[in-house]
Amino acid sequence: MKEKLYIIKIGGALIDDEELLEQFLEQFAEIQEKKILVHGGGKLATTLADKLGIEQKLVNGRRITDKDTLDIVAMVYAGGINKNIVAKLQQKKCKAIGFSGADANLIKAKKREHAEIDFGFVGDITEKSVNRKLISKLLKLELVPVFSAITHDKKGHLFNTNADTIASVIAQALSVKYDVELLYCFDKEGVLEDVNNPESVIKNISEEEFSILKEDGKLHKGILPKLENALGAVKNNVNKVFLIKETELKNHIENHHAGTEICL
Incomplete structure (x- = not known):
């Protein structure tokens, strides 16, 4: 029988709300099973870019990550936000x-x-981008990995990568070894009609x-990106894969009543 593993993804809205983030992390810390947290960014990267006069470029509504923007998101996501969550x-x-x-070539991306x-x-x-063996070793040591949305190509380049995708591919990679439950936590009770x-x-x-x-x-x-x-x-x-309200994490873990379940 496979050991239970929760992979939980949180987004920018939660990260930007210090009180809500604190409440969520309290619930996350109480989970007794093995667990991994994946986080996106918040408004801080955009705020910092504005202060530095770095224009955010969009093409057909899609964000372009140029070198200046990459420097900011790497600093904010993998630095400030990630370490703040770890400290809490x-x-x-x-x-x-x-x-x-x-770090340790845990997730290798392609441009x-x-x-x-x-x-x-x-x-x-x-x-296949995920270093499954090393993450499994970290979990065996009773450590709790917290992933930011920054990857690399093993050629010296960092990349900005969708955090929803990171959570999904880590879950897929580790499902070989663990009974994985993937939870996307956001500000709604679930997917709303x-x-x-x-x-x-x-x-x-x-x-x-x-x-x-x-x-x-x-x-x-x-x-849409979460559902895809x-x-x-x-x-x-x-x-198992669920989309749940971020304040309902404990309730979901204990009762499995919250949110929307994604199924075949």
Whole structure:
């Protein structure tokens, strides 16, 4: 029987709210099973870029990570945010250890290729990008890895990589060894059929149902990357995947009643 492992991803809105982050980390620290935390960024990188006069470049609504922007996000995500979370978890007697993908070659990425757009220092990853053996050794030592959304190519370049994708591919890689449950924590009760009605939580979403909801325009564009990565995890042997409200982590761990479950 495989040992239980929770892989939990949090986003920028939670990181930007110090009180909510504190509450979440209290609940995270109480999880007795093996666990990994993956975090995105917050507004700090944008705020810092504005202060430094570095323009944020968008092409067709997509962010371009040039060298100046990369320097900022690496400093903020892998530096300030990551170490702040690690310090708070240490305070709660959780043996957290912070990483970027470059550390010990834990996540190796490939520069995103696009026929028309150069996204700059944006890295794409798959399940094979993850150093499964080393992460497993860290878990065996009762350490709690905390991953920022920074990866590398083993050629001396750092990349900005989607944190939802990082959580998904780590879950896929470790599902060979562990009974993995992947949790995407965000500011809604789950995936909502009506974004204006917090009680309209969809309890289960399959790939077919996702396609229908997407086609009908019922899904907010911000939720799409989470759902796409969640489905990718389920299709690649991750045992359970949920989208839950960040304040419901403890309730979900204990009762499995919260949020939206992603299924085949």
